[in-house]
Amino acid sequence: MDYAVVNILDYMELIGEESVVDVLSGFSCPKNKEIENFVRNNAVEFAKRKMSITYLLLDEYSRVLAIFAITHKAVQILGTNLSSTLQKKIQRYAQKNEKTDEYALSAFLIGQFGKNYQHKDAPVPDGGKMMEAVLTILKHVQREIGGGVVYLECEEKPELLNFYQNEKNRFRKFGERLSEKENVNYIQMLRIL
Ligand SMILES: CC(C)(COP(=O)(O)OP(=O)(O)OC[C@H]1O[C@@H](n2cnc3c(N)ncnc32)[C@H](O)[C@@H]1OP(=O)(O)O)[C@@H](O)C(=O)NCCC(=O)NCCS
Structure with missing residues (x-):
């Protein structure tokens, strides 16, 4: 692996908050x-307040190649939106309201996930490798505290939907959310860790 996956809080301790802010000011997507x-x-403020933790993929010259931000959050899932296999699996982590057919659970959330297009010649890993890095960290967290469902929200674009649903990443759609603030319809997708 020719990049390191670094927790932003660790990086702030290492090089100082101001330097991290400076490095991230050039992030381009x-x-x-x-x-x-x-x-x-x-990213810095959210990490300090423990709202979400951003991870930086850094190359040997400390260039930021890509980032992802993770946290955990409560989510409601309509049973009819899931296959019966998936329903069976999430029952371990969720409570079902039989009247509304809704599952309520706390799940790991991938809040942000993207490459940095700032450095034209940098060895940016492909999305599959980025996802492996996310899952490695979440599996570590899972081992410490339990939990087992990962979800994300992504714009309704075929490129993104194909990426998350491909054979390796295996996310499945479970809902949609219209963000009035951004006027964007997000597709909600989950997988079992
Ligand atoms: C999502 C991502 C990590 C996937 O990486 P990857 O599997 O290595 O795939 P690529 O970067 O080669 O992208 C595949 C295709 O999707 C397109 N694509 C990626 N993100 C896109 C977006 N947000 N909007 C439109 N098209 C997008 C790429 O242009 C590329 O198209 P092409 O093959 O015609 O050139 C990466 O494309 C990325 O960082 N995208 C921008 C950030 C983003 O949108 N993240 C998802 C948030 S939910």
Whole structure:
């Protein structure tokens, strides 16, 4: 592996908060301005407040190649939106309201996930490798405290839906959420860790 996966809080301890803010100010993701904005303006503050922890994929020159941000959050899932196999699996982690057919659970959330397009010649890992890095960390957390469902929300774009649903990543759609603030319809997807 020619990159390191570094917790932003560890990195702040190592090089100082100001330097991390400076490094992240150059993060560029033209395909997803929400991620760009998050990394530039919120990642440090969210980590300090323990709202979500951003991980930086750094190459040997300490260039940020990609980032992801993870946390855990309560989520409601309509049973009819899941296959019966998936329903069986999430029952371990969820409470079902029989009247509404809704599962309520706390799950790991991948809040942000994106490459940095700032350095043209940098060895940015592909999305599959980035996802492996996320799952490695979540499996470690799972071993410490339990839990087993991972979810994310992504824009309704075929490229992204195909990526998350491919054979390796295996996320499955369970709902949609309209963000009025951003006027974007997000597709909600989950997988068992
Ligand atoms: C999502 C991502 C990690 C996947 O990485 P990957 O599997 O290595 O795939 P690629 O980066 O080669 O992208 C595959 C295709 O999807 C397209 N694509 C990726 N993100 C896109 C987006 N947000 N909007 C539109 N198209 C996008 C790419 O342009 C590429 O298209 P092409 O093959 O015609 O060039 C990476 O594309 C990325 O960082 N995208 C921008 C950030 C983002 O949108 N993250 C998802 C948030 S839910």
